[in-house]
Amino acid sequence: MTANRLRQVNNMKFSRPVIIGHKLKLDFSRVSREDFEHTRREFHRTLQASYFASHRILGTEVYIVRRGDSLWTVTQRYARLPMWLLQQYNPDVDFGEMRAGTELVVPKVEEMSDASG
Secondary structure: OOOOHHHOOOOOOOOOOOOOOOOOOOOOOOOOOOHHHHHHHHHHHHHHHHOOOHHEEEEEEEEEEEOOOOHHHHHHHHOOOOHHHHHHHOOOHHHHHHHOOOOOEHHHHHHHOOOOO
């Protein structure tokens, strides 16, 4: 599905951003929902395997959300922590409705060198 078609299906203007956490309608006229879901899961499995081939988790820490924080800004504070990883550690947090004072569990991630991996 092209970005243009995604905007059409969702009645979005070209300048309107796609916001993480907001639901989108998808067009399944060219692929079944089952095939889409299989491909989506496989993509994420491969993404995670690739990430963990070069990174390891050393532990966690708690981060208190500040005014103006978003999922993006929090991940950027922690050496470009993948959004999917932060979401996995905080399954009950609605990042679209995150407020100041929310406690997040943040994994401490270390990039492994070629010699240790």
